[in-house]
Amino acid sequence: MSKTFKWGIIGLGKIAHKFAEDLQRIPNASLHAVASRSEEKAKTFAVQYNAPNFFGSYDEIFTCADLDVIYIATPHAYHCENVLMCLEHQVAVLCEKPLAMNGLEVKRMITLAKFQKTFLMEAMWTRFLPTMTKVLELIGQGKIGEVKSIRADFGFKALFDPHSRLFNQSLGGGSLMDVGVYPVFLSLLVLGKPTSVNAVANIGRTNVDENCGILLKYDNNRMAILQSSIVTNTGTEAYIFGEKGTIKINSRWHEPTSLTLMQDGKDPKDIFFDFDSHGYRYEAEEVMRCLRNEKKESEAMSLDFSLDLIELLDTIRMKAGIYYPKNDNFTEAISAAESINFSMN
Ligand SMILES: NC(=O)c1ccc[n+]([C@@H]2O[C@H](COP(=O)([O-])OP(=O)(O)OC[C@H]3O[C@@H](n4cnc5c(N)ncnc54)[C@H](OP(=O)(O)O)[C@@H]3O)[C@@H](O)[C@H]2O)c1
Structure with a gap:
């Protein structure tokens, strides 16, 4: 048993x-x-x-x-x-x-x-949802050809409470770290590490970013356009554009129950997924699978991947002027960012 x-x-x-x-x-x-x-x-x-x-x-x-x-x-x-x-x-x-x-x-x-x-x-529960598994499978099968760009957003209008986790700077509030992490995760998963990073933020009433816009450039003429917000409802959709078609992960794309595959010259095809839970069971099951096999990390959501993700967020924050005085040691953070391969231009 x-x-x-x-x-x-x-x-x-x-x-x-x-x-x-x-x-x-x-x-x-x-x-x-x-x-x-x-x-x-x-x-x-x-x-x-x-x-x-x-x-x-x-x-x-x-x-x-x-x-x-x-x-x-x-x-x-x-x-x-x-x-x-x-x-x-x-x-x-x-x-x-x-x-x-x-x-x-x-x-x-x-x-x-x-x-x-x-x-x-x-x-990062989205990584383990059946929809995301399908997205990676479709890309791997070449259904949309080489991926050239990604457009993804995650924005919702939160009730303004300066003490809440979302708006309180000392709790790590702000849109980028809370929901912007999802589009940044998607770009890293599909396109890898960018060669240059640009970002802007609207720093709001409590010194956290209420909106953040991100432009990532990759070699071979590829790019990602990403957005996060905690003050406006955005479509919360993700588009993965390839040379031969597009995958649209339907709203809210970080917890999607459907995607649309659009291939050049063919009718769009909707693919639906059922989950019998909030969707958190998949990540929990991955943890149990790893522990059962005596693994110290997950291959699908590895520690190196998490480090790349947070370092990309660090670079975005530095470009956009998003700081957390309680957690950031500026001298250490700047020297760490300089050692990262992302261009600051
Ligand atoms: N995966 C997802 O879909 C998803 C969705 C929402 C949030 N999250 C993540 O989950 C984390 C928690 O989010 P949440 O929405 O559950 O937040 P929340 O409702 O504010 O709950 C956070 C809990 O942390 C504890 N806590 C410890 N120190 C605290 C402090 N100084 N101020 C406030 N709470 C403190 C409290 O628990 P006790 O009172 O019991 O100690 C509090 O209930 C965040 O990192 C967020 O990014 C993930």
Whole structure:
């Protein structure tokens, strides 16, 4: 009989609820422990999802000796310290996107994961959705020829609350890190690392970017045009343009249930996907597959890929003037960016 994986969750906000609901749909997964800054909140959450253990502080979760993996669902600004704490205890980690606030933090996390021989993966759930698997398959089969450009956006109108995770700079607020990470992820997945980066941002009332526009240039006449927003609803669609056709990932493309394949000279073809969950089960199942096979990282969402992603976000931030004083060490960040292969022109 297959092993049942015992999950823990740290940070019991909105996404933690959805993830816990999805865990209930996975055979061989159980929610074993939850940790919050509030014991009352942890108890309510544990009762709701039948978790046998709950804790009123994050570090107490490690008193559960038999945890297999912890899902980190705190604001981005805390990902690094929360992940390091799990790795120090040699507990495998799935951490929400973005993996941390900058490349230096991610390097620290990867170094410790390797030293502790402990699994770590960024919870970039879109990577594991059946639609994204199909997109990669269609591109690999040459259905649209060589990909020449990508246009993708992710924007939604959030209720303005200066203290909320989305608008609070000290929690890592702003559109790029919250939702811009998805189009940047798509461009990195399909086109790889760009040769030059341009970006602009509207820095809003709380010093975070409310809109961000990104232009990435690649060799061989390829490019990506990307946009994020937390103050306007945008189409939230992704187009992958190739020499012989286009794949349109329909709205909202980061959690898509359909795509349209448009091939030159043929009628467009809609392809639909069903998921029997919020969509988080696929990333959780990937983690369990890796742990079952004693892997320390996922091949599909590797640590090198996460490092490339955050370093690209660092470069975009520097171009657009997006800073996080609590997390960014400017001297270190600038010298790190200079060592990256992205041109700053
Ligand atoms: N994959 C996705 O589709 C998706 C969707 C939304 C968000 N996310 C990611 O998930 C993470 C959490 O997002 P969320 O929307 O769930 O946020 P949220 O509702 O604000 O919850 C975050 C939780 O983090 C904990 N926390 C620790 N320190 C905090 C602080 N100083 N201020 C506020 N909360 C603090 C709190 O849990 P306790 O009170 O229990 O300690 C809080 O409930 C973010 O990194 C975000 O990018 C991913």
